[in-house]
Amino acid sequence: MSCADVREELGGYVLGALEPEEREAVATHLAACPACAAEHARLAGLPALLQQAEGIEIPDAPPAIAERVLDRVAHDRKPPRRGRAGMLGRLTPRRGAGRARRRWGFGLTRGRAAIAAAVAGAALGAGVTALALDRDTAPPAGQYALRLTGATGASARAELQPGRDGTELHLWVKGLPPGDGAVYEVRCERPGWSASAGTFRADARGRAYVVLTTAARKGEYERIRVVRRSEPRDDDVMSAQIQ
Amino acid sequence: MPTPTRRAVAEDAVLVDRLRSDETGDAMRALYRLYGGELYGFALNSLGDRGTAEEVVQEVFLRAWRHSERYDPERAAVRTWLYQITRHAIIDARRRAAVRPGLPLHEPDADTPGGASLEQAMLGWQVAAALERLTPEHRQMIRMAQFRGLSMREIADHTGLPLGTVKSRTWYALRSLRLVLEEMGVVPT
Numbered sequence: 001m002s003c004a005d006v007r008e009e010l011g012g013y014v015l016g017a018l019e020p021e022e023r024e025a026v027a028t029h030l031a032a033c034p035a036c037a038a039e040h041a042r043l044a045g046l047p048a049l050l051q052q053a054e055g056i057e058i059p060d061a062p063p064a065i066a067e068r069v070l071d072r073v074a075h076d077r078k079p080p081r082r083g084r085a086g087m088l089g090r091l092t093p094r095r096g097a098g099r100a101r102r103r104w105g106f107g108l109t110r111g112r113a114a115i116a117a118a119v120a121g122a123a124l125g126a127g128v129t130a131l132a133l134d135r136d137t138a139p140p141a142g143q144y145a146l147r148l149t150g151a152t153g154a155s156a157r158a159e160l161q162p163g164r165d166g167t168e169l170h171l172w173v174k175g176l177p178p179g180d181g182a183v184y185e186v187r188c189e190r191p192g193w194s195a196s197a198g199t200f201r202a203d204a205r206g207r208a209y210v211v212l213t214t215a216a217r218k219g220e221y222e223r224i225r226v227v228r229r230s231e232p233r234d235d236d237v238m239s240a241q242i243q
Numbered sequence: 244m245p246t247p248t249r250r251a252v253a254e255d256a257v258l259v260d261r262l263r264s265d266e267t268g269d270a271m272r273a274l275y276r277l278y279g280g281e282l283y284g285f286a287l288n289s290l291g292d293r294g295t296a297e298e299v300v301q302e303v304f305l306r307a308w309r310h311s312e313r314y315d316p317e318r319a320a321v322r323t324w325l326y327q328i329t330r331h332a333i334i335d336a337r338r339r340a341a342v343r344p345g346l347p348l349h350e351p352d353a354d355t356p357g358g359a360s361l362e363q364a365m366l367g368w369q370v371a372a373a374l375e376r377l378t379p380e381h382r383q384m385i386r387m388a389q390f391r392g393l394s395m396r397e398i399a400d401h402t403g404l405p406l407g408t409v410k411s412r413t414w415y416a417l418r419s420l421r422l423v424l425e426e427m428g429v430v431p432t
Contacts, residue, residue, distance in 0.1 A: 007414060008407065008410050008411050008414060009410060009414075010414050010417075011384070011388075011410060011411075011412075011413030011414030011415070011416065011417050012388065012394070012395040012409075012410050012413055012414075014417060015385070015388040015389050015413065015417075016388075017388040017393065017394045017395045017398070017413070018394065018395060019394065019395075019396065042418075042421055043417045043418070043421060045430070046417055046420060046421060046424075047389060049366070049370050049424070049429070049430070050370060050374075050385065050389045050390075051389075052363060052366050052367035052370055053367045053368070053370035053371040053374060054367075054389075054390055056284070056288075056367055056368060056370075056371035057284075057371075058280050058281045058284050058368075058371055058372060058375055059280050059283060059284045059287070060280055061275060061276065061279025061280040061283055061300075062279070062283060062297055062300070064297075065275065065279060065283075065297060065300050065301050065304070066268075066271060066272050066275035066276075066279065066304070068301050069271060069275070069301055069304040069305050069308065070268045070271055070272075072301075072305050073268075073271070073305070073308050076308075076309070178294065203293070203294070203297065204292075204293040204294035204297070205294040205297060205298070
């Protein structure tokens with residue numbers, strides 16, 4: 001048996017997948033050939049390592065985690081200024097004239113203005129209680145960041161990217177009842193009119209990150225509302241006003 | 244698919260290097276895309292609770308960001324570094340669970356009958372990740388021979404490939420696996 005022949009058999013030999021006579025021929029060669037024995041030695045430990053990996057299927061990475069990390073990173077980079085508005089909370093300009101804080105990841109560029117609206121929103125099942133917008137920031141143009149806050153801990157941050165044919169909406173939610181499989185719907189609304197932006201479920205910790213689209217165009221809606229789908233009527237979870 | 248190169252390993256190190264200065268978040272997202280799945284799987288497997296595993300992974304990438312300047316590519320591959328951070332975060336999560344008995348986490352290794360140690364589990368996940376980086380053809384040979392216990396001849400029958408192809412492919416598959424594991428720092432070069 002030549003070295004070339006043995007090399008071809010070596011994979012099956014290492015994995016114990018040769019026929020008995022083939023195995024014996026390889027073993028005989030290895031005992032007499034230092035070069036092939038060295039090659040064998042490089043591979044011989046692999047079955048034991050592979051055993052450790054048996055049954056392991058690598059899952060998809062949960063999509064929300066990177067964004068949550070980036071939120072924390074943004075927080076670490078520059079702690080938010082203290083609130084001024086009591087129950088309404090601080091209205092933090094995401095990006096305004098002068099003191100622009102760079103937003104993570106949604107293509108905000110220096111020339112595009114965004115506003116943040118902090119909204120003291122609704123608890124599960126209750127109505128929206130109050131809202132306010134930061135007047136210090138540049139007028140809304142291009143992109144909006146909104147903060148939706150529920151009184152019982154459910155809260156969300158939304159970023160709206162208006163386009164010609166509708167709106168793309170990125171929504172980070174936390175504080176929803178975990179693990180109950182409830183379906184939540186995001187709606188773009190004005191009085192007497194509503195367009196769904198889609199539905200989502202919370203993860204095991206009551207959180208979600210979703211990217212939704214709606215045909216509702218900028219100017220066609222005044223409020224973003226998150227409702228819990230249930231019978232006979234849907235329950236408000238939180239909302240924010242658009243201006 | 245070619246086996247990963249040293250360049251790929253170096254690119255990962257560049258991502259870590261960029262973490263703190265990159266205000267777009269793209270370096271973090273890229274790093275998470277590369278390693279988020281396997282680290283989440285490792286954490287979930289070790290803790291047995293999805294929510295806690297997600298928290299651990301979040302903590303891992305946050306620690307990576309905070310301590311990225313401490314990462315030394317000469318000492319460890321990015322994957323090895325992240326796994327070590329994950330291991331510590333899992334241990335921290337278990338400690339927290341120990342003082343909050345309501346958390347439904349797996350018991351620590353020593354008390355888990357037949358359970359693999361955290362280090363063994365870490366090794367298993369890295370080897371699984373190495374397998375994922377092989378070509379589908381190479382991975383198939385290893386899976387059929389190692390995990391399904393088929394002989395070269397049986398694999399040839401099963402796949403319809405010539406026996407010689409199965410044998411040479413299996414050899415190349417193991418050589419590729421070895422190279423990947425070396426690059427990952429799982430086995431010495």
